[in-house]
Amino acid sequence: MTAIATEPAKTNMSTVELAGVSHWYGNVVAVNDVTLTIGPGVTGLLGPNGAGKTTVLHMMAGFLPPSQGTVTVNGRPSWRNPDVYKDLGLVTERESVPGFLTAWEFVLASAKLHGLPDPAAAAAKAIGIVEMNDAKDRRISTYSKGMRQRTRVAAALVHDPAVLLLDEPFNGMDPRQRLHMMDLLHGMASQGRTILFSSHILEEVEQLSGTVQVIVAGRLAASGDYRHIRRLMTNRPHVFMIQSSDNRKLGAVLMELDSVSGVELEPTGLQVRANDYGTFTRALSKVARDKDIRLTAVMPSDESLENVFSYLVAS
């Protein structure tokens, strides 16, 4: 866990709310009648590319007005409201950091722009939070992707906001950098901050947040506890590609199962259509054990995120 977890918890817990919010760019409806509330802790805003995640985050941050509905932070509209900006930090998706500056110069400039009483102290604290002390005097152009991202996070939280919004913060990071960033966000959430990050990758959301808002084609498709969303995703028809020590024998027994609606023997293995993910996967291992068949591969073949989203939207 990062050093910040040892700091005292923040007391000014914040809530971000969208009520009947739509946003359109000319004829394009990017966000369509979305109502949701984000509270303290980490929340994932999950959706495929073009779903409207960036537009939602920009409205929350006061960069864009809603075309319809209200966007508020602690009950105050965020559009054209400098009081809200003081409570909120946004890490944008595009990685536009000036490579000729050092992290220290970049974060200090952010502190000065916020008009903070002691910009140097604020910059030092933010750089400490993202664990960039050792590299803070090197030019940003020499940093790894993860270090650049942490520098941007430091600049966004230099004024110690209670709400931190991050647009696709893990894009392009390697697994180690990703874990580091997750640790960082967890640490900040444990202090009582409200953290919302967008992602189009299911696993990122699974690892980082208990609460998920799923947005598809501008609409809220599902929301709530991750396990609830996961259930929605798993209690649906699935196609598996299975390889085993005896595909023909396994195929014959699987046909007998209530949870299986189709089996095809293919050169690469068995293609099995299951009615219910949970019931089928439990039954599969039992059947294989009983019949002394060794399973060598069980791969969901329709597990793409687009499939999951279209299922959620339809249900």
Ligand SMILES: Nc1ncnc2c1ncn2[C@@H]1O[C@H](COP(=O)(O)OP(=O)(O)OP(=O)(O)O)[C@@H](O)[C@H]1O
């Ligand atoms: N400035 C703009 N003018 C016109 N259409 C836009 C503009 N910005 C976004 N859009 C459209 O609005 C929709 C939502 O875009 P948005 O960037 O909010 O989605 P997203 O979920 O963040 O996607 P991505 O992850 O690809 O950035 C898309 O159809 C997009 O093409």
